[in-house]
Amino acid sequence: MKKLIDRVEAMAESMELPSEAMLGELKLSMVGGSRALVENHRGILSFEESCISVAAKRGRLVFRGDGLYLAAMSSENLMICGKIQTVEWE
Amino acid sequence: MMKRRIFAFKGVCRAELSGAYPETLLNACAMNALEIWDMRCPDTYTLTFSFYERDKELLYALARKSMCEVTVETVSGGSRLADFVKRHGALFIGFAAVMLLLAFSTLFIWDMKVYGNKELTDGEILRVLADCGVDCGSFWPGVDKELLRSEVLLKLPELAWMTVNVNSSRASVVVSERIEKPEIYVESEGADLVAEKTGIIKNISALNGKVLVEEGDSVLEGEVLVSGLMDSITAQPRLVRAQGQVMAETWLEKHSVSPTEQNAKISSSGKRIRIALKFGKKRLNFYPGGRKTVDGCDKIIDNYIIGIDGIFALPVTVIVEKILPYEIQGRAVPNTDAMAKRLYDDIKRQVDGEILSHSAVSGSREGLDFVSLRAACLENIAGLYEYKTP
Numbered sequence: 255m256k257k258l259i260d261r262v263e264a265m266a267e268s269m270e271l272p273s274e275a276m277l278g279e280l281k282l283s284m285v286g287g288s289r290a291l292v293e294n295h296r297g298i299l300s301f302e303e304s305c306i307s308v309a310a311k312r313g314r315l316v317f318r319g320d321g322l323y324l325a326a327m328s329s330e331n332l333m334i335c336g337k338i339q340t341v342e343w344e
Numbered sequence: 345m346m347k348r349r350i351f352a353f354k355g356v357c358r359a360e361l362s363g364a365y366p367e368t369l370l371n372a373c374a375m376n377a378l379e380i381w382d383m384r385c386p387d388t389y390t391l392t393f394s395f396y397e398r399d400k401e402l403l404y405a406l407a408r409k410s411m412c413e414v415t416v417e418t419v420s421g422g423s424r425l426a427d428f429v430k431r432h433g434a435l436f437i438g439f440a441a442v443m444l445l446l447a448f449s450t451l452f453i454w455d456m457k458v459y460g461n462k463e464l465t466d467g468e469i470l471r472v473l474a475d476c477g478v479d480c481g482s483f484w485p486g487v488d489k490e491l492l493r494s495e496v497l498l499k500l501p502e503l504a505w506m507t508v509n510v511n512s513s514r515a516s517v518v519v520s521e522r523i524e525k526p527e528i529y530v531e532s533e534g535a536d537l538v539a540e541k542t543g544i545i546k547n548i549s550a551l552n553g554k555v556l557v558e559e560g561d562s563v564l565e566g567e568v569l570v571s572g573l574m575d576s577i578t579a580q581p582r583l584v585r586a587q588g589q590v591m592a593e594t595w596l597e598k599h600s601v602s603p604t605e606q607n608a609k610i611s612s613s614g615k616r617i618r619i620a621l622k623f624g625k626k627r628l629n630f631y632p633g634g635r636k637t638v639d640g641c642d643k644i645i646d647n648y649i650i651g652i653d654g655i656f657a658l659p660v661t662v663i664v665e666k667i668l669p670y671e672i673q674g675r676a677v678p679n680t681d682a683m684a685k686r687l688y689d690d691i692k693r694q695v696d697g698e699i700l701s702h703s704a705v706s707g708s709r710e711g712l713d714f715v716s717l718r719a720a721c722l723e724n725i726a727g728l729y730e731y732k733t734p
Contacts (some may be wrong), residue, residue, distance in 0.1 A: 283602050297370075297371040298367040301370070323383055324380060324382075324383035324393075326380075326382075328379075329377060
C-alpha cells in the first residue's frame, strides 16, 4: 500500500500535479502572522489559546502564539486567527 | 452588514462546551457538516463557539456522543424574531399593508404642480390636463406623454411646449409659453406720426420722416407731427415709415365719486375650524351640515397633502376650513385722500412719460365724496398712422 502511495506521489510529482489535490496532503496558507488557512486537515488534536495542534494525513501541524482561536471550521478547511508566532511540522 | 442580516434571519446561538476532551466535538461537528465558527478557548476544558439555531438538536446529539456538555448562553434572531413577529403580528401586518399601499399608490398621481407659466394660470392648465385624462388619481404609467403634449398644445395655443414628469405620485407639469411674434411691417409702406393727445411740444427726436412741427408748437389730437411723405430732389416724393418720439406737455383731468358711508366687515365671535379628509377624489367631512356656504362668514381653506415633498405623496389630503364670522356695518370713511391717490396712480399708469405737477380738489355733497385730479404731464404723444394701401 505504501509502495502504491509512493508511486502515485512520484507520478504526481513527475507530472507536476498538486499533491494536495491528488493525495490529500495538508496545505497551509498564511496571511501575515494573524491568519492561517489549513486545507485537508484531519481534525483538531488540541486547542488552547497559546497552541493549536492540527492533524494531517502524515504528521501534524502545531501553531503557537497568543490569543489563538478558530474562526471557522469545516470537514476540510480550518481558519486559525490570532497572533501566530510559530508553525511547526511534527 | 449582510452577515448580520443573515444571522438575524437564521438565528445564531453562542454556546459553551465543557468536557475532558472538547476537541472531539469540534471534529464531530466538522465531519457532520455542522457549521460552527468563532471558537475560543477560555480554559483547557472549556470552549465557546457559535452555531446556527437550527442545528441545536444535532449539536446536542453529537455532544452526548462525545461526552461533552453544551450550554447555550445566548440566542439572537431566528426563533426570537419569529416569536416577536407572532406577538406583534397585527403591527407587522399593518406595516406591510401600509408599505403595499404606498407602493401601489405611487402608480397614481396624487399631487400636481405647474411650473414655468406666466400668462396662463395653474387652474387653466390643470383643467385642460384633466380634460385630457391627467388628473389627481390618474394611473400615470398609462399616460402617453407625446399624445398628452399634442392634445394640450392643441387646446392651449398659448403654450409652446409642455411635459409632465411624475416622481412618486407627484406630477410636475413644466410648461413654456409661446412668445408672441413681433409686428412685421413693410418698409416701403408709408406711415405718419400723429398726435394722440393735445399739448405743447417740448422735444422732438425724429429717426425717419419729415418733421412738420417745432418745439413750442401747440398741437391738437390727430395732427400730423412727422410725415412719411419725403420730398426728393431727383425723383418723385417717396413714402417712408416715420419713426421718432415727440415729447409734449399735456393735461389730464380725472374725477372720482364714492359714497361717504361704506359697508365694512367687522369680525365677530364664533370662529370655527372644520376638518375633512380627502381620499383620492372622495371626501369625508368630520362636521355636520355639509359643505354649503355659510352666510355672513369668510371661509379660508388649507389643503395639506400627506407625504414628503419631492419624494412621495399619499392619496390622503387633510382639509382644514376656518370659518370666520363677520358683521357688515355701515360707517363713514374719510376716503378722499385714498381716492386722490388712486386717481394719481391711474394717471401715472396711463401716461407714457412723467407727471410734472398735479392738484386735487375734493368735496362732499348728499352723502357722496367727490375728488377731481388735474395733472400736467410730459409724455410721448406720437402715434403711428399707417397709409391705407388701395
